[in-house]
Amino acid sequence: MTVTQIASVRRFNRAWTEVTALLDDSYLHSGLTLPEARLVYEVTQRSPQPVVELRSRLQLDPGYTTRLLDRLAERGLLTRTVDPDDRRRQLVAVTDAGLAVASQLASRADTRVAELLDPLGPGERRALVGALDTVEGLLFGASADVLIRPARTGELGWVLTRHAQLYEEEYGWPGFEAAVAAIVADLLGHPDETRVWVAERAGRLLGSIACASDDASTARLRLLLVEPAARGHRLGVRLVDECVAYARAEGYERVVLHTQDALTAARAIYAKAGFTLDHTSSADSLDPNGLAEHWVLEL
The missing domain is CATH 3.40.630.30 (Gcn5-related N-acetyltransferase (GNAT))
Incomplete structure (x- = not known):
């Protein structure tokens, strides 16, 4: 690889972070940070699930994960209970309020992406989506x-x-x-x-x-x-x-x-x-x- 190739990838990362406002304190005006919103999303995909599996999948530090889950539990979005099959483990589950927040975030994210795609013509959109599929396949497709x-x-x-x-x-x-x-x-x-x-x-x-x-x-x-x-x-x-x-x-x-x-x-x-x-x-x-x-x- 070359220095130019590395610089190109880093430049795209900076531009994408800025255009999607990923660093905002309130992700998509939800009152949640991006890590908190991601945790809510992950738990809605499988509820309940072991905290240790959630942490491993997202490659999060144990202490940081605990703090995030504590904040989300205080807001009534998630719950934590002891796993009845293994009392050494905790299970995390989404609440009705958490499901509502996840649905709201999905809708806002769809709207944001639609706004990004709207100035492009049909051919340009197909080219963009094809390029993104290529990136995903090359970097994460194994x-x-x-x-x-x-x-x-x-x-x-x-x-x-x-x-x-x-x-x-x-x-x-x-x-x-x-x-x-x-x-x-x-x-x-x-x-x-x-x-x-x-x-x-x-x-x-x-x-x-x-x-x-x-x-x-x-x-x-x-x-x-x-x-x-x-x-x-x-x-x-x-x-x-x-x-x-x-x-x-x-x-x-x-x-x-x-x-x-x-x-x-x-x-x-x-x-x-x-x-x-x-x-x-x-x-x-x-x-x-x-x-x-x-x-x-x-x-």
């Missing part, structure tokens, strides 16, 4: 620190939303959102026969996959998704491996899936995992200009 875990209550809503948004942006297939909504509804309607996993890094969801039962011998892989900023780091491979390992452990004889011929990256992942193309069809294609593909993996 999947080694990404946790793949079972989806929690409410997170299937994120799975539906991101599928609808990304496929609209990248492919524009009519009826795709409705098709995904039907899959999500089916998964929710058969909780004993399905498993859904999400990929998470530092509180942000980066991907998903599901395994559903077709019949006693056949499992179906569904809802594979990897956020653009996390692509190219084998996260899709890890998600598929998770699904296949679960199906094998549950005693299924095969795993099947439905995809589209246009989804070249996903098709490569399936082939790498050992799936083979069984047949194609146009009748159930989500792409009006392409073919549906049906793949199978014998376990």
Whole structure:
């Protein structure tokens, strides 16, 4: 790396800090500092959660974390209790007041970003977002620190939303959102026969996959998704491996899936995992200009 490259990154950091007012004593006029607002946000993503995990994820000093939590508890935004499963640990949870503050902050943050983007034309906005995705992928996209875990209550809503948004942006297939909504509804309607996993890094969801039962011998892989900023780091491979390992452990004889011929990256992942193309069809294609593909993996 060169001195000029280092200076460019530092210059951007200073400009971004100034334009987003990150150093203000009252972040987005909330009466909270930025660290306090971040803590409230993190706890709303999983409530309750162990204080030690929260501190480790945000890389905060123990004493500093305690002081922040004390202030937020005094304001009635968070609570701390002893973990009934391990009395050496404390759990932190968000209150109704904390949820209201988090919602208000999210709305103000959205408004601030909209104000920043408003002077730009559509092409400039796409270029900016693409550049940010590139930055995130290059600096933070490695999947080694990404946790793949079972989806929690409410997170299937994120799975539906991101599928609808990304496929609209990248492919524009009519009826795709409705098709995904039907899959999500089916998964929710058969909780004993399905498993859904999400990929998470530092509180942000980066991907998903599901395994559903077709019949006693056949499992179906569904809802594979990897956020653009996390692509190219084998996260899709890890998600598929998770699904296949679960199906094998549950005693299924095969795993099947439905995809589209246009989804070249996903098709490569399936082939790498050992799936083979069984047949194609146009009748159930989500792409009006392409073919549906049906793949199978014998376990």
